[in-house]
Amino acid sequence: MVRFNNVTKTFPNRKVALSSVDFTISDGEFVFLVGPSGAGKTTVLRLIFHELLPTSGSVFINDIEVNKLKDDQIPFLRRKIGYIFQDFKILHTRTAAENISVTLEILGQKKEVIDKKVKGILETVGLLDKANYFPSQLSLGELQRIAIGRAVIGNADIILADEPTGNLDPKTSWEILKLISNINKMGKTIIMASHNIDMVNSLKKRVIAIVDGKQVKSTKVYY
Amino acid sequence: MKKIGTWQRLRRTPYQSGAAILIMTLTFFVTGIFFVLASFSSSILTYFESKPQVTAFFTDKKDINSIKNLEAQLKATGKVSHTKYISKEEALSIYKEQNKNDPLLLEMVTAEILPASLEVQASDPDYLGEINSILQNEPEVEEVIFQKEIVDSLLSWTSTIRKVGLIVVAILLFVSLSILVTIIGMKIALMKEEIEVLKLVGATGSYIRMPFIMEGIFYGLVGALISWSTLYILLLYITPSIGTFLKGITALSLFSYSGYNVTIWPVSILFMSLLLLVEIVLGMGIGIIGSLLAVKRYLKS
Ligand SMILES: Nc1ncnc2c1ncn2[C@@H]1O[C@H](COP(=O)(O)OP(=O)(O)O)[C@@H](O)[C@H]1O
Ligand SMILES: [Mg+2]
Numbered sequence: 185m186v187r188f189n190n191v192t193k194t195f196p197n198r199k200v201a202l203s204s205v206d207f208t209i210s211d212g213e214f215v216f217l218v219g220p221s222g223a224g225k226t227t228v229l230r231l232i233f234h235e236l237l238p239t240s241g242s243v244f245i246n247d248i249e250v251n252k253l254k255d256d257q258i259p260f261l262r263r264k265i266g267y268i269f270q271d272f273k274i275l276h277t278r279t280a281a282e283n284i285s286v287t288l289e290i291l292g293q294k295k296e297v298i299d300k301k302v303k304g305i306l307e308t309v310g311l312l313d314k315a316n317y318f319p320s321q322l323s324l325g326e327l328q329r330i331a332i333g334r335a336v337i338g339n340a341d342i343i344l345a346d347e348p349t350g351n352l353d354p355k356t357s358w359e360i361l362k363l364i365s366n367i368n369k370m371g372k373t374i375i376m377a378s379h380n381i382d383m384v385n386s387l388k389k390r391v392i393a394i395v396d397g398k399q400v401k402s403t404k405v406y407y
Numbered sequence: 408m409k410k411i412g413t414w415q416r417l418r419r420t421p422y423q424s425g426a427a428i429l430i431m432t433l434t435f436f437v438t439g440i441f442f443v444l445a446s447f448s449s450s451i452l453t454y455f456e457s458k459p460q461v462t463a464f465f466t467d468k469k470d471i472n473s474i475k476n477l478e479a480q481l482k483a484t485g486k487v488s489h490t491k492y493i494s495k496e497e498a499l500s501i502y503k504e505q506n507k508n509d510p511l512l513l514e515m516v517t518a519e520i521l522p523a524s525l526e527v528q529a530s531d532p533d534y535l536g537e538i539n540s541i542l543q544n545e546p547e548v549e550e551v552i553f554q555k556e557i558v559d560s561l562l563s564w565t566s567t568i569r570k571v572g573l574i575v576v577a578i579l580l581f582v583s584l585s586i587l588v589t590i591i592g593m594k595i596a597l598m599k600e601e602i603e604v605l606k607l608v609g610a611t612g613s614y615i616r617m618p619f620i621m622e623g624i625f626y627g628l629v630g631a632l633i634s635w636s637t638l639y640i641l642l643l644y645i646t647p648s649i650g651t652f653l654k655g656i657t658a659l660s661l662f663s664y665s666g667y668n669v670t671i672w673p674v675s676i677l678f679m680s681l682l683l684l685v686e687i688v689l690g691m692g693i694g695i696i697g698s699l700l701a702v703k704r705y706l707k708s
Binding site for chain 1: 600601603604605606607608609610611612614
């Protein structure tokens with residue numbers, strides 16, 4: 185469960201990125217976060233991830249108030265959340281497989297275990313044949329797949345996806361959406377920021393819309 | 408799907424790693440030299456201090472009987488623990504032994520020109536003055552050599568070596584610490600992207616810090632080992648020269664502890680182990696402190 189309780193975020197330059205945002209997302213849900221560029225979608229995701237702290241209000245994950253966590257607890261919060269960054273944040277000195285394995289390396293898992301899991305994830309995201317390619321040898325869509333693989337390999341319960349189809353051509357976009365949808369079917373909670381109306385409508389999932397920092401609607405749409 | 412280990416990190420930036428090892432080696436080499444010098448001078452000092460000794464040199468007119476009388480007179484004071492008469496012939500053989508590698512010196516000297524002497528060992532250094540005046544008043548005594556003078560000049564040498572050593576070593580330690588902080592800081596900067604991603608996927612602070620601290624310790628240890636081996640080889644190489652310099656002294660002990668006697672001359676394994684220990688402790692210390700400082704300064708979240 186992810187819950188925003190009257191969250192306002194004002195940046196030091198007095199820019200109000202979010203004002204009084206309230207919502208609750210249940211476990212296993214797939215929720216779209218929509219709104220024009222600059223609306224505050226990324227800000228919502230960063231607040232969940234403790235990359236930002238709310239100016240007022242509270243952010244909850246299950247019963248944990250994220251904004252009250254101590255510094256040394258943040259890594260453990262982040263292990264429960266897979267974040268697919270808008271700019272990928274892929275390491276250019278590492279291969280596709282090595283980029284995905286990072287999530288497990290920091291847990292100190294055995295190499296054989298890691299190798300096996302990475303292989304499985306590479307298969308899921310469709311990159312098995314490119315395991316040893318470096319980022320410079322891969323397309324944007326393939327980089328996005330690496331980013332997704334890295335976010336899901338740690339078996340995080342919540343996946344945050346920040347415009348994962350933003351820079352991709354339509355065909356690749358649909359493939360990525362299908363991939364994320366499949367991850368949701370495996371029981372993961374998905375919060376996906378997007379401004380692609382066709383995509384949002386196609387899945388018939390719940391939508392939280394934000395315009396200029398204000399939440400304009402939170403509808404439940406079921407198929 | 409390999410993990411990026413310390414070795415790969417070192418190989419990625421060979422120049423910085425080389426510079427770090429170089430400055431560490433230099434620092435510990437100089438530290439080692441001062442350690443050896445200070446150990447030598449203090450053990451030579453102890454050697455002389457433990458031998459409160461006055462030597463009287465006689466003119467050729469002095470006959471053996473009056474020397475015997477003098478010995479008896481000295482012993483009667485109860486302030487003398489030991490006396491030793493050295494005849495002209497004995498003086499020559501000692502001289503020959505000390506200069507056996509120098510035929511030129513041997514040719515020039517005969518028993519005739521060497522004086523006979525009496526070595527007098529006081530039972531306590533405090534009695535040296537009194538013994539000295541007895542010897543000075545004895546007829547046909549040409550010269551009295553007082554060990555105290557040697558001890559005094561040794562004392563000033565020892566303290567100079569210690570002071571200079573402390574200052575030089577402190578400066579070097581400071582310089583190498585700063586260089587280590589800078590180099591590890593550079594490495595942190597080079598790995599900024601990687602560190603950011605590690606944090607985002609949930610790495611703990613200690614997971615991120617650890618490799619840098621290991622790297623610092625590695626530099627310290629390698630520097631200590633290289634400088635120690637170099638110093639050991641150097642010491643073995645100059646051992647004959649030290650032997651000539653120390654002349655009659657056959658053994659010098661730095662200290663003894665629960666039955667272990669740490670001999671510094673001839674250079675012993677035990678002494679070198681002690682030096683190695685000191686350098687390793689220093690190396691690890693600087694490595695840890697330097698990397699912690701760098702991490703604290705450059706790894707702000
Ligand atoms: N660190 C920041 N400092 C100041 N303003 C910021 C900062 N981050 C984001 N903003 C502003 O907050 C608003 C919301 O940004 P963001 O959440 O990134 O929008 P979105 O992801 O919906 O495009 C934007 O106007 C943006 O310029
Ligand atoms: Mg955004």
